[in-house]
Structure formats: C-alpha cells, structure tokens
Amino acid sequence: MAAIAPRRLTKELKELTMGECPAGVQLLQSADFETWVLSLEVLGESLYKGEVFALRFRFEPQYPIASPEVTFIVDDKFKAPIHPHVYSNGHICASILGHEWSPVLGVASVCITLQSMLASCKKRERPPDNDRYVRTAPASPKKSRFHYDDDTV
Amino acid sequence: MNNFLGQEVTDPTDFGDDKLSKLDASLRCPICKEFLDGPVNLNCGHSFCSLCIRGSLQAKTECPCCRSHALESHLKKNLALEESVISWKAARPVVLAAMTRPSSPPAAAADDERPTKKRRLNTTPSGSGSSKRSSFASTGNGNADTPIELASSPPPHDDSSPAPSPGDLVVCPACSKRVQLKRLNEHLDRNCKDTPVPRLEPGKGLGNFFTRPSESNPPSSSSSTASKSKAKPREPIAKFSYDAMKVHHIKAALAKYDLPQTGAREALVVRLQHWVEIYNANLDRREALQHSDASLRAELKRWEDAQAHLLAKGKTEVPEDIGAYEDAHKADFADLVKKARANSLKAKAQSQQQPNTPAISKTASQSQTAVSPLRRIDEDVIVVD
Numbered sequence: 001m002a003a004i005a006p007r008r009l010t011k012e013l014k015e016l017t018m019g020e021c022p023a024g025v026q027l028l029q030s031a032d033f034e035t036w037v038l039s040l041e042v043l044g045e046s047l048y049k050g051e052v053f054a055l056r057f058r059f060e061p062q063y064p065i066a067s068p069e070v071t072f073i074v075d076d077k078f079k080a081p082i083h084p085h086v087y088s089n090g091h092i093c094a095s096i097l098g099h100e101w102s103p104v105l106g107v108a109s110v111c112i113t114l115q116s117m118l119a120s121c122k123k124r125e126r127p128p129d130n131d132r133y134v135r136t137a138p139a140s141p142k143k144s145r146f147h148y149d150d151d152t153v
Numbered sequence: 154m155n156n157f158l159g160q161e162v163t164d165p166t167d168f169g170d171d172k173l174s175k176l177d178a179s180l181r182c183p184i185c186k187e188f189l190d191g192p193v194n195l196n197c198g199h200s201f202c203s204l205c206i207r208g209s210l211q212a213k214t215e216c217p218c219c220r221s222h223a224l225e226s227h228l229k230k231n232l233a234l235e236e237s238v239i240s241w242k243a244a245r246p247v248v249l250a251a252m253t254r255p256s257s258p259p260a261a262a263a264d265d266e267r268p269t270k271k272r273r274l275n276t277t278p279s280g281s282g283s284s285k286r287s288s289f290a291s292t293g294n295g296n297a298d299t300p301i302e303l304a305s306s307p308p309p310h311d312d313s314s315p316a317p318s319p320g321d322l323v324v325c326p327a328c329s330k331r332v333q334l335k336r337l338n339e340h341l342d343r344n345c346k347d348t349p350v351p352r353l354e355p356g357k358g359l360g361n362f363f364t365r366p367s368e369s370n371p372p373s374s375s376s377s378t379a380s381k382s383k384a385k386p387r388e389p390i391a392k393f394s395y396d397a398m399k400v401h402h403i404k405a406a407l408a409k410y411d412l413p414q415t416g417a418r419e420a421l422v423v424r425l426q427h428w429v430e431i432y433n434a435n436l437d438r439r440e441a442l443q444h445s446d447a448s449l450r451a452e453l454k455r456w457e458d459a460q461a462h463l464l465a466k467g468k469t470e471v472p473e474d475i476g477a478y479e480d481a482h483k484a485d486f487a488d489l490v491k492k493a494r495a496n497s498l499k500a501k502a503q504s505q506q507q508p509n510t511p512a513i514s515k516t517a518s519q520s521q522t523a524v525s526p527l528r529r530i531d532e533d534v535i536v537v538d
Contacts, residue, residue: 004185004205010162011186018166061463064184065212102217103209104183 005063009033012106025111034059037073040111046119054078055114056090057107058140067101069142070110082124085117089134091141093127095148163188167249177245180238183218184209189238191437193228197221200234203437207430225392230437387443389433395422412450423460428453 016027029037036057042048054077058069072080072090080086085093096105096113127133138144164186165177182189184205191203199218201209207225209217216223322331328345393406403421404414412428414421431452435444444452479486 007162008184008186011164014162014164015166020166061460065208102215102220103205104217 004065005059005061006033008064008106009059012108016108020108022108022112022115024115025108028054036107038107038111040115040118042115042118044119047121047124048081048118051081052078053081055111057110064103064106067097067142068107068110069140070097070114071141081118082126083118083121084123084125084127087127087130087133087137089137091133091137091144093146093148095146097141098146098148163245168252170252173248173252176241180234180241188242189234191434191442192231192234192238193437194231194234195221195223196227197223200231203228203230203434204431207434211426211430228437232439235439387432387436389436390429392429393425395426410450411446412453424453424457427456431456 010033013027013030015021016025016030021027024041024043026039027036028039029035036059038055038057040053040055041051054073056071056073060066060068070092072078072086072092074080074088074090080088080090087093092114094113094117096102096110133144165174165181168174168177180188182192182202182205183199184201187202189200189202192200193203193206194200195206195216197216197219199216201217206217206228210223210225214222214224318334321334323334323337324330325332325337325340325345327341330340330345332340393403395403398406400418400421403418403425406425407414407421407428410428410432412424416424428449431449435449438444
C-alpha cells in the first residue's frame with residue numbers, strides 16, 4: 001500500500017494543475033508529497049465574501065487509505081475563518097476528515113466540501129468550546145476526537 | 154514533478170476531450186487512480202483493484218464509494234471489466250496518437266456533429282464537412298460491428314436446431330476455425346491463437362464451466378501440504394485470526410509460503426497479513442497476468458522495505474548505545490544546559506523588575522501552548538515568596 005501515495009498524489013496534482021481545479025481553489029505550494037498548501041475562497045454570496053483562506057494538507061504514507069491532515073493556516077497572512085466548526089488554531093471539525101473519510105475522496109473533493117461548509121454558514125462564530133480546545137489541542141487534528149453533532153452547517 | 158518516480162504517470166486529463174477522459178477515468182480504480190488491476194466488484198456494484206479494496210476494507214468495512222456495508226468475502230472478480238481495461242490500455246496510445254495528428258481529430262469531428270446537423274436543414278456549404286464526418290462514422294460503425302455481426306449470425310452450416318454438447322466441434326465466430334465447444338471460450342480468450350493442447354489449469358477460467366465435476370479439483374486437496382498446493386491451481390488463503398495465534402503458529406504459516414520468519418511477533422503478523430492480501434489479490438487477476446509466488450514474495454519484500462523506510466523517516470533516530478552517544482555529545486548537552494540556565498535567569502530578572510504584574514501575564518494568556526502559562530505561574534509564585 002505504501003506505493004500508492006506518491007503516484008496517486010501525482011495524479012491529483014496533475015488534475016489540479018491541468019485546469020480541473022475547483023473554482024475558488026488555487027494550489028499555492030506542492031513541492032513534495034507530504035505537505036500541500038491551497039488557497040480557498042468562497043465564491044458567490046456568503047458570509048465570507050472576499051476573504052481568502054489557506055488550507056494545509058499533510059499526507060501520510062498510507063494516504064489515501066488514511067485521511068489527510070487538513071487545517072486552515074493561521075499566520076500573518078492567513079486567518080482561520082470564523083465558523084462554528086473551525087477552531088481559531090485552524091483545526092477543522094468535519095466528519096469527512098475523521099471517521100467518514102473514504103479513499104475515493106481527494107484534495108479537490110475536500111476543498112469543495114469545505115467551501116460548501118463555509119458557504120452554508122449562517123452565523124459567524126467560533127465553536128462554543130473554542131478556548132478550551134485550543135488550549136489543549138494536539139498538534140495534529142487527527143489526534144483529537146471530535147464529536148460531530150451538527151449536520152446542518 | 155511528474156517524473157518523480159522515473160516513470161510516466163498516465164491520467165484521464167491526457168485527453169483534452171471530455172468524453173474520452175470520462176472513458177479513461179471509468180476504467181480506473183477510484184482508490185489508486187490507476188487502471189484497474191485485477192478488478193473486483195462489491196455487492197453494491199462498485200469496482201476497485203483487488204489489492205486496493207482489500208486494504209481499504211481492512212481499515213473500514215464499507216464501500217469507499219457509497220458507504221454500504223462490505224466485506225472481503227463479498228469480493229467477486231470481474232473478468233469482463235478486466236478485459237475492457239486491458240483493451241483500453243492497448244488502444245489508448247493509438248487514440249492519443251490519432252488525436253495529435255492534425256487531420257480530422259476525432260474530438261473535433263464529434264464537436265462538429267450538432268452544428269452541422271442543424272445547418273444541413275437550411276444550407277449546403279457544410280456538406281463536405283458533414284459527409285466527411287458521416288463517412289468517418291460509418292467506417293467506425295463497420296469496424297465496431299464486425300465481431301458482433303459474426304458472433305450473432307449463425308455459422309454458414311445451418312445446424313442451429315440441436316444444442317451442441319460440450320465435446321462437439323463448433324465454428325469459432327471470430328476466426329471460423331472448428332473448435333470444441335468446451336474449448337471455445339478459452340480459444341476466444343487467446344484471440345484465436347491456438348496452443349497445441351490447451352491445458353489451462355482446469356480449475357480456472359471460463360473453459361472449466363463445462364468440465365468441472367469430473368476431474369478438475371477435488372476440494373480435499375486444499376488443506377494438504379505446501380508442496381502439493383503449488384502444483385494445484387492456487388486457492389485463496391483463508392484469513393487467519395492473528396490474535397488467537399501463537400508465535401510458532403504464525404511462523405509455521407509463514408514457512409508454508411516460504412516467507413522469512415524474522416522479527417518480532419508484530420512484524421510477523423504484518424508480514425503474513427500483507428502476504429495474504431497480495432496473494433489473494435493476485436488471484437483476482439486473470440490467469441495469464443497472475444504473478445508467480447516468487448515475484449509475489451519479491452513484492453512483499455519491497456513493500457516491507459518501503460514500510461520500514463517510511464517508519465524510519467517518521468521517527469527521530471534513536472541511538473543504539475545511549476552511553477556512547479552521551480559521551481560523544483557531552484559538549485552539546487553542556488551547551489544546551491548553559492543556555493537554558495541563562496534563559497531562566499533572564500526571565501527571573503525580568504519578572505523581578507516588574508513584580509506587580511498579575512499572575513498570568515498578557516503574553517502567557519495569548520500563547521497557545523498549555524505549558525508556558527503554567528511555567529509563568531510557577532515563576533511568579535517563586536517571586537512572591
């Protein structure tokens with residue numbers, strides 16, 4: 001299984017660079033097969049109109065059997081969107097990045113899911129337990145156990 | 154970037170054309186995005202490479218496409234799909250070459266189709282174009298129809314009334330040679346190239362459909378010794394219940410398949426597990442494409458090496474002789490200790506300069522790590538004392 005990851009990522013990269021990139025998504029950095037950075041923008045009318053976010057994908061050797069680690073980048077240039085499922089350290093609470101990951105998903109489909117998650121948001125707010133979580137969060141969101149309780153957003 | 158692995162990576166986007174890209178994508182495994190290798194179906198109807206889906210099912214017992222419940226025992230190989238994949242792989246470069254040729258690329262012809270049809274009703278100038286297209290289409294259809302026509306129309310001798318028995322000679326619909334009915338499928342599978350005595354192992358392939366009961370494979374042969382099982386058609390390995398196995402059981406199982414028995418229990422289990430996976434996946438390839446046990450063993454070795462390499466990359470190296478390592482890096486350690494002391498002194502001096510700051514300073518509350526605020530508090534306690 002170990003041999004899949006680089007080949008599959010090569011194909012995904014080719015797809016993203018050959019113009020199959022979903023609208024509002026741009027590849028910023030893909031120098032290796034471990035970490036990619038993509039920018040994400042919500043097109044159309046939404047609470048996040050005009051804002052650009054950046055996503056960091058980290059791939060394990062077991063990818064695509066194992067899910068990628070996906071976080072919003074929080075630094076001088078980018079901020080995490082204010083959304084009930086996004087913590088201020090960039091960690092995302094989304095079931096498809098956890099137990100509902102499926103190997104047929106990929107970078108593009110994750111981006112589209114997150115776009116629609118942002119687009120359908122009704123109220124800009126942090127998750128209720130943001131402070132507590134951020135204080136104790138592990139470096140990788142894959143190590144934290146999220147409780148997925150809200151299917152509406 | 155694309156030749157990262159030193160080999161060309163093919164992809165549906167190689168075709169600018171939408172329809173061909175879709176065709177190309179449909180013959181690929183949704184997990185590895187390669188052309189399906191030993192394609193298998195799940196109960197829900199989705200197809201994957203045998204090895205890919207086995208890996209995925211080990212992580213989670215559901216179809217990766219539709220999330221319906223799925224088990225390894227549900228896997229059924231799909232020979233027709235495999236045939237399509239093989240044919241497409243062969244046809245792909247031809248199509249690509251035809252598309253890059255400047256004269257009448259098929260994609261352009263297909264695009265012309267609708268506009269010309271509309272225009273033809275009123276005006277004639279596009280007549281040349283449309284006639285060209287239609288001739289292209291008709292030759293295409295002719296080619297595509299040939300085998301089907303032959304297959305559906307009865308052979309010249311009209312003996313359609315009694316159903317032929319498996320031993321009877323029938324006319325091959327493709328090459329019109331006379332072939333025993335029971336060999337006909339085999340014969341077609343070989344593209345009508347007949348080998349002297351078609352002795353495909355009787356246990357496998359479509360040809361055995363007629364001959365099974367007589368001699369082919371008595372079911373008792375499966376659980377005999379390892380040496381015997383080599384000559385017989387290969388049977389899939391039943392899953393082991395690794396948790397219930399003692400180390401010597403695992404080693405015995407590894408020995409049965411001629412695999413190395415080195416390493417701790419965990420390594421043995423992983424090795425045996427992956428062996429079962431690639432061995433069973435290999436059986437989902439058609440016979441002609443199946444790898445020998447020796448090359449499967451080599452594959453397992455490569456996989457283990459890659460796995461070990463990746464694990465080593467993920468971890469920081471742990472020195473074997475810790476004492477020697479400490480001796481060798483004594484100066485470095487001393488240096489680090491010195492720096493740490495200096496830092497803590499500096500911090501103390503700073504906090505003494507402003508003794509009235511509250512227990513949790515601004516910087517501490519902003520910092521995201523849980524450790525630093527705690528340390529701050531400790532220091533303040535010391536200061537107060």
